[in-house]
Amino acid sequence: MSLKSIKIIGFFVIFFLCFPFHFLYDWLPNSLFSIFFPVNESIWEHMKLIYTSYIFYGIIDYFILKKNKINFNNFLIQLFLIPIIGIIIYLIIFIPIYKMIGENMFISIGLLAIIILIEQILSYFILQYKEIKYQNIIGITGIILVYIIFGYLTYKPIENYIFYDTVKDKYGINIYVK
Numbered sequence: 001m002s003l004k005s006i007k008i009i010g011f012f013v014i015f016f017l018c019f020p021f022h023f024l025y026d027w028l029p030n031s032l033f034s035i036f037f038p039v040n041e042s043i044w045e046h047m048k049l050i051y052t053s054y055i056f057y058g059i060i061d062y063f064i065l066k067k068n069k070i071n072f073n074n075f076l077i078q079l080f081l082i083p084i085i086g087i088i089i090y091l092i093i094f095i096p097i098y099k100m101i102g103e104n105m106f107i108s109i110g111l112l113a114i115i116i117l118i119e120q121i122l123s124y125f126i127l128q129y130k131e132i133k134y135q136n137i138i139g140i141t142g143i144i145l146v147y148i149i150f151g152y153l154t155y156k157p158i159e160n161y162i163f164y165d166t167v168k169d170k171y172g173i174n175i176y177v178k
Helices: 003-027 030-035 043-067 075-101 105-128 135-155
Strands: none
Touching: 003 030, 003 043, 003 105, 030 135, 043 075, 043 105, 043 135, 075 105, 075 135
């Protein structure tokens, strides 16, 4: 199996992980899951899907790469950076569309698929790039910081439309507008 074929498989695995991950907090509500999975229908909470699905598959990806004896570099730094890049690109494209036409599930899911495809392409190239100094420290520290930010903003969201859940009329995990 080649790196390219692993990345193609990764596209499908990550995409399909997003669907159960979307509902995992609803099925098993607890403080730990609130950090990793969406707790409401806000734009911000859905960014956890992009990040957590990528990280979860990244663990699987690592073992597949090792088992197939594929040479790769910069694994942890790409695991940290690629989903952040995905989130940024998603928001840059999604927010103007959202402001023009509102929420559209087909646009959201289609854009998600495009973002995951971009992530897998970027990952492919970063894994083949020469070893980046301190990439392990940067990667692990970055992943931890991202989840600290996700956790903090879940319980203390900014009162902005990106954090607003229009379905439950609230911000974050328990902050109702009414």
